[in-house]
Amino acid sequence: MKNENIFIVIDDDPVNNFLSKVIIRKVLPEAIVYEFTQPIEALEFIQSDNESHELITLFLDINMPIVDGWGFLERFKLLDAHLIEKIDIYMLSSSLDERDKIKAKSYKSVQDYIQKPLTMEGVELIASKGKAA
Amino acid sequence: MKSTDENHTLMNRDNSDLFVIDARFTPVNSRKTNKIDTPSREELLASKEIQRVATLQKMAQTGSWEIAYNDKGVSISESLQWSDQVYRIYGYEPKQVKLNSELFYSHVHPEDLDEMIGAVAESLVLKKSFNVGHRIIDKNGKVKYVQQSGEFVFDKGRAISLIGITQDLTEKKTQLLQLQSTRSNLKNILENAETGYVLINDALEVMTYNPKANEFSKMLNGEELKSNKPLLAFIQECKKSKALSAIQHVLNTGTTFCEESCFRLPNGGRIWLKVQMSLILNSQRDVLGVTIALLNITQEKRLILEKEAMNKRLTQRNEVLEQFAYIVSHNLRAPLANILGLSQLITQLNPEDDLFDSTTQGLHQSSANLDQVVKDLNAILKMRDEIKEVEAQVDLEELVQEAIDTLGSQNQPNVQFKLDFNQTRTVKCVKAYMLSIFTNLIGNSIKYSKENSDVVVEVSSSVKRGKVIINFKDNGIGIDLKKHGDNIFKLYKRFHNHKEGRGMGLYMVHSQVLALGGEIKIDSEVGKGTSFTIELPA
Incomplete structure (x- = not known):
């Protein structure tokens, strides 16, 4: 199947990951959602999947211990070009701080900034964008 | 052409104590009677001499005078004679006023009158010259300083006249007074200055110091400064090597040394001194030593430190506020966002649904997280009260x-x-x-x-x-x-x-x-x- 929907959610809070997964599946019942509470593990997973060319949508939290969302983005920049190419990153944060939004937009790989909680409308919007591209 | 009426005396020192009068005052009226039509060679020479003396008197601001004494040893008031320059010193045009001793004494400054009379009386008794400086009040009321030097002329042991010179010292005296007042002002400034000054020579010995410097020395070491002693003897042990290298640096390079330094006092307190050292050169630019200026800046320093501490506290407060904003944005809102999402979700779920339990668990977990953040914030605020x-x-x-x-x-x-x-x-x-x-x-x-x-x-x-x-x-x-x-x-x-x-x-x-x-x-x-x-x- 060509347009298999693959999602990665990264948040140190498993409750948020659970919620995100459920919401994504509500919109896209066939979606595959990978959950990570540690950004480093997510990076390792992305690198291990070198063969696939499927588009991946990634939801990234900002506030996390050890490596936070920004730390993930810095490391992500250093990945192979085709890996960067196939992954659309959306910041998914509870932060109301404008500075976080501005900082998120400064990363080329970041498509948008979504305020928690993730909603079905939000997933629908992203899904339609993905299809258009 | 100068008036030939110029009266003058020329005096030579003899072997004796006395002046021998070569040219004597001649009463004006008698001069008239003696006048002849063609001046003799001697008279011409004398006239030239008179002019020369008058010019010299004027230049030296010195005039001469004479007064005759009667056989009872009393001055003959009306016999007083002044040279032109004396008239000028007293504020008159030459011959402008009729002379007598009363006029003379009326011009002596009242406070100096006794001294003047005493000097003359003593001179008469001891048969010695007198030399007295006193003030006069001239015709225009101006106070002047004059030096009177005089001597009695004796004839067979009897005083026949008193002769002398008057020198106008007003200008010199004024300069001297100005110098003195400048000096005393400087001394006054140094003695009352907030800054302590110590002058040391190039052998690092104390040359001189002002009371404030001594005060600092007593404060720091309990010891009074002493001239001609090595400066290092008055410097705290822990500051010696630093002071020595600073002084040597000033002596070697000629640059001014300036530093704010904290000193420990024997009573346990501390003071901050601003220490400034600079080279002293004479007019030939030889190095004479070093001036050390000490200023107590404890008060200013304390204010600066207080300000810094206040700034630090404010910065800390600000950081705390920023952290609170961050907490509200992330840590408080994260569980809240979960609760919002989960509670929205649960309305669409059937209680029999597998997801229903996970959702309620998530709700519970997020509520507990939210509660914990609120408790943490409370603990932090409580700590600030403690x-x-x-x-x-x-x-x-x-x-x-x-x-x-x-x-x-x-x-x-x-x-x-x-x-x-x-x-x-x-x-x-x-x-x-x-x-x-x-x-x-x-x-x-x-x-x-x-x-x-x-x-x-x-x-x-x-x-x-x-x-x-x-x-x-x-x-x-x-x-x-x-x-x-x-x-x-x-x-x-x-x-x-x-x-x-x-x-x-x-x-x-x-x-x-x-x-x-x-x-x-x-x-x-x-x-x-x-x-x-x-x-x-x-």
């Missing part, structure tokens, strides 16, 4: 024991404590804070210990530079300070995944140490251990 608690001397060993008791179940049997409180057993602090600090740090040492190895926690105390230093050291897993150094003491910052922790402990420790007026530093190496050093005011 600062009002009184400080007391707290026993360090007891603190360790109480911390271990507080940790309770968290404490594992394989923890080994090495305590060294020999240097100081107690510390002055708010006990609740100190217990919290001890509990958090010891708790961290246990929590972040290496697996399968004994936990060793070392706690020691020492006193350095008037501060109590408490050191905590463990052999735990350590922390990468290059990566996390900036965030170590920040709220809700966590550095380990596999260990439970909310990122409250070190934030609280840091805040409490600051509230106690202290400082905390961390040193750590991954895999080796961590040490915390707390510096508290004694």
Whole structure:
């Protein structure tokens, strides 16, 4: 199947990951959602999947211990070009701080900034964008 | 052409004590009667001589006078004769006024009159010349300084006249007075200056100093400054080498040295002095020595330090506020966002749905998280109130024991404590804070210990530079300070995944140490251990 929907959610809070997964599946019942509470593990997973060319949508939290969302983005920049190419990153944060939004937009790989909680409308919007591209 | 009426006397010093009069005053009327039509050669010469003397008198601002004495030894008032220059000194045009002794005495400054009369009387009795300086009030009321030198002329032991010269010293005297007043003003300034001055020669000996410098010396060493003694004898032991190198630098390079320095007083206090040293050169630009200026700037320094402390407090407050904004944005809103999302979701779920249980569990978890953040915030705010608690001397060993008791179940049997409180057993602090600090740090040492190895926690105390230093050291897993150094003491910052922790402990420790007026530093190496050093005011 060509347009298999693959999602990665990264948040140190498993409750948020659970919620995100459920919401994504509500919109896209066939979606595959990978959950990570540690950004480093997510990076390792992305690198291990070198063969696939499927588009991946990634939801990234900002506030996390050890490596936070920004730390993930810095490391992500250093990945192979085709890996960067196939992954659309959306910041998914509870932060109301404008500075976080501005900082998120400064990363080329970041498509948008979504305020928690993730909603079905939000997933629908992203899904339609993905299809258009 | 000068008037030939010019009266003058020419005086030569004889072997005797007396003046011999070569040319005598001649009464004007008698001169008239003696007048002849063609002046003789002698008369021409005399006339020239008269002119020359008049010019010299004018240049020297000196005039001459004479008064005759009767056979009773009393001056003949009307016989007083003045040269033109004397008239000018007294403010008259030559011959403008009729002379007599009353006129003369009327011009003597009343305060100097007795001295003047006394000098003349003494001269007559001792048969010696007199020389007296006094003030006169001239015709125009102007006070002038004159020098009167005179001597009696005796004939067969009887005084027949008194002759003398009057020199106008007003200009010189005024200059002298100005110089004196400049000097005394300078002296006055130096003696009352807030700045202490010590002048030393190039052999580093004290040449001179003002009272303020002496005051500083007494204050710093209990010793009075003394001239011709080595300067180093008056400098505190700990400042000697620094002072010496500064003075030598000034002597060698000619540059001015300036520094603000803190001095310890024998009574335990401290003062801040601004020390300035500069080279003294004479007009030939030879080095004479060094001036050392000392100014007490303790008050100003205290204000600056207070300002700095206030700035630091404000900056800290600001950081706390920013952290609160961050907490509200992330830590408070994260569980709230979950609750929003989950509660929205649950309305669409059937209680029989597999997801229903997970959703309610998630709701519960997020509510508990939210509650915990609120509790944390409350703890932080409460801590800020506790600062009002009184400080007391707290026993360090007891603190360790109480911390271990507080940790309770968290404490594992394989923890080994090495305590060294020999240097100081107690510390002055708010006990609740100190217990919290001890509990958090010891708790961290246990929590972040290496697996399968004994936990060793070392706690020691020492006193350095008037501060109590408490050191905590463990052999735990350590922390990468290059990566996390900036965030170590920040709220809700966590550095380990596999260990439970909310990122409250070190934030609280840091805040409490600051509230106690202290400082905390961390040193750590991954895999080796961590040490915390707390510096508290004694």
